[in-house]
Amino acid sequence: MYTGLFHTHKAVVILFVLLYLIKLVLLLMNRRETLARLTKAMKIPEMVISTLFLVTGVVMLVQLPAARIDMLMIIKIIAVFAAIPLAVIGFKKSNKALALLSFVLLIAVYGLAEMHKAGVGAEAVEVPADLANNQIEQGNHLYHNATPAACVACHGEDGKAGTAGSKDLTLSKLTDDQMKEVIMNGKNAMPKYKKLTDGQLSALVSYIRTLK
Ligand code: HEC
Missing domain, CATH: 1.20.120 (Four Helix Bundle (Hemerythrin (Met), subunit A))
Known part of the structure; x- marks a missing residue:
């Protein structure tokens, strides 16, 4: 819709x-x-x-x-x-x-x-040092704090919110690389997240996998 x-x-x-x-x-x-x-x-x-x-x-x-x-x-x-x-x-x-x-x-x-x-003007997100070596904790932090807008704002705590035409993340059939691609380049109402490092993208994907 x-x-x-x-x-x-x-x-x-x-x-x-x-x-x-x-x-x-x-x-x-x-x-x-x-x-x-x-x-x-x-x-x-x-x-x-x-x-x-x-x-x-x-x-x-x-x-x-x-x-x-x-x-x-x-x-x-x-x-x-x-x-x-x-x-x-x-x-x-x-x-x-x-x-x-x-x-x-x-x-x-x-x-x-x-x-x-x-996402022009979005600042890079700092992940607190104590989370840096736990992939899922780091992903959780980014899911709630990424810029230009936190993922949770559209996808919701459970990944199913569907706000602004967003897809249910628990039903995603995308591979890790395809997910990273969508996050980096955005799609339809989803903005681009150009400030995330490759490690941060991987952490986000690991976190999304836990939403299943
Ligand atoms: C403004 C709302 C919005 C925000 C914020 C947002 N998304 Fe999305 N997301 C969408 C929309 C809309 C789609 C569906 C795009 C399409 O295929 O039409 C989507 C799709 C996706 C997909 C692909 C799912 C699939 O199976 O096709 C992934 C993965 C995803 N988002 C992850 C994220 C992550 C991680 C963040 C935060 C870094 C984020 N999104 C922030 C709106 C948003």
Whole structure:
């Protein structure tokens, strides 16, 4: 459900940005008549696209664990809600600067979303020295403290929580290496964990195996 929303949101955002880009180019080239015709023809599709864009975004946002609502996410949301009225006014008044500014904001939002997913700004996690030589204890610590968001926030204490479209870890058929791959590179709503060392990834996998 969440993963479906995630893909719908991405697809709708691409349509939204494309339509917006075409309108912006027409405005900047002073093609007023073409712009007016396009705006009229696209009135209903545009309403559908913008509604889907906002609804999928809000429905995902309310399901997102608090641990994932960091500064990047907050700036992203503010930028979206700033871009929309600027775009409406920009096109209504044929104000090129405003229309362009709102487009730049939208592109910035895309960049912020990618940074959020990539875990930009996440600090490496220090594992307390007394846990360092126990693989499972180390994994347990990381499961509850990894950055950009603790695994427990989505997967839950028992690995079965399924928050934000996450998979039940106790039912995973992945090999150790495939698990490490997902943790390092993220997948769908799961962020990338680029700051984990290979030893830490192995410790996490060992811990996940104990959840069975
Ligand atoms: C924001 C939520 C979120 C957080 C935080 C998160 N995950 Fe996930 N995880 C997911 C989602 C969503 C999937 C499913 C991805 C897919 O296949 O669509 C997933 C899948 C996985 C899988 C693959 C399971 C399978 O069988 O395909 C593993 C392993 C995993 N997560 C481990 C972790 C670990 C370890 C951490 C912490 C370092 C973590 N996750 C943090 C959301 C999260």
